[in-house]
Amino acid sequence: MRVIGLETSCDETGVAVYDSGRGLLAHQLYSQIDLHEDYGGVVPELASRDHVRKTLPLVQQALREAGLSRHDIDGVAYTAGPGLVGALLVGVALGRALAWTLGVPAVAVHHMEGHLLAPMLEEDPPDFPFVALLVSGGHTQLVRVDGIGRYTLLGDTLDDAAGEAFDKTAKLLGLGYPGGPALARLAERGDPKRFHFPRPMINRPGLDFSFSGLKTFALTTLKAQNDDEQVHADIARAFEEAVAETLVIKCRRALGQTGLQRLVVAGGVSANRRLRQGLQAMAGDAGIKTYYPRLEFCTDNGAMIAYAGYQHLRSGQADPLSFGAWPRWPLTQPAPLQADTPSSR
Numbered sequence: 001m002r003v004i005g006l007e008t009s010c011d012e013t014g015v016a017v018y019d020s021g022r023g024l025l026a027h028q029l030y031s032q033i034d035l036h037e038d039y040g041g042v043v044p045e046l047a048s049r050d051h052v053r054k055t056l057p058l059v060q061q062a063l064r065e066a067g068l069s070r071h072d073i074d075g076v077a078y079t080a081g082p083g084l085v086g087a088l089l090v091g092v093a094l095g096r097a098l099a100w101t102l103g104v105p106a107v108a109v110h111h112m113e114g115h116l117l118a119p120m121l122e123e124d125p126p127d128f129p130f131v132a133l134l135v136s137g138g139h140t141q142l143v144r145v146d147g148i149g150r151y152t153l154l155g156d157t158l159d160d161a162a163g164e165a166f167d168k169t170a171k172l173l174g175l176g177y178p179g180g181p182a183l184a185r186l187a188e189r190g191d192p193k194r195f196h197f198p199r200p201m202i203n204r205p206g207l208d209f210s211f212s213g214l215k216t217f218a219l220t221t222l223k224a225q226n227d228d229e230q231v232h233a234d235i236a237r238a239f240e241e242a243v244a245e246t247l248v249i250k251c252r253r254a255l256g257q258t259g260l261q262r263l264v265v266a267g268g269v270s271a272n273r274r275l276r277q278g279l280q281a282m283a284g285d286a287g288i289k290t291y292y293p294r295l296e297f298c299t300d301n302g303a304m305i306a307y308a309g310y311q312h313l314r315s316g317q318a319d320p321l322s323f324g325a326w327p328r329w330p331l332t333q334p335a336p337l338q339a340d341t342p343s344s345r
Contacts, residue, residue, distance in 0.1 A: 008087050144254075144258055156208055157209040163267070218239050
């Protein structure tokens, strides 16, 4: 089975082709960073319009890269949520239209399920069950994964996600967009002993997260210091270490509570070097095996959507001609019925 996957949930347009026998055949990605840089963040209307311009040409490029025609495609997968509703609708409408034109089944994919399954594209994929840390700009979640579509939410963010906190703190420090990678680069020059930031919610029971207070702590620290580049670097270092250590502590706790020995880490923040170092040290001490997607698949991409879509299509799932986009869609729930959501009316 050959499945083409479309990802348009935010500011990256991704298209990929997955073959059940040969693996990933093609992967095309267009980033809108340059488009949104002047605004310091994603402008939803501009994101949607750029997806309109880029998605179909990327479909054509992906097919050429795979050496296929559109008639060789057996199924279509598209991200239907969560994300920016206008951006989502571009991929949803094109994906559903493409499937109808070709007479093949189509399936809506949950964006975070795509991230969760991205390590399955690697040479050494994890076996079920495992614990997954999904950590990105919009989500910070711990999930028990017992199989495709069998997800139990263990912990969630109560306010800012880790990636969102990175971006907001980067903005406080005068860094450009995207803020998370810029803050991580600045933190490399920081003194790890100068500031110590709190590790939020580690002394409370449970596996939930809260990162908004760290942003406030960074602002308070900044105001109390002379405003120079080294201060910024030291704050960035303390902030990054606080986030990374908090995530490591909660992962250790989740693995202990479930009794599982496998940890998947996915989403944009999973590329953070300090987080990976902390998790590797924790895993080595506890005999845990960790799995990551390759760096190019940590951020949004079509490959993870094509793979997740393939898994659902091979099980017989297919969506009707009616379609919708769901900017809020819990990972543990199936796709809402079209009539249940205002965004699909």
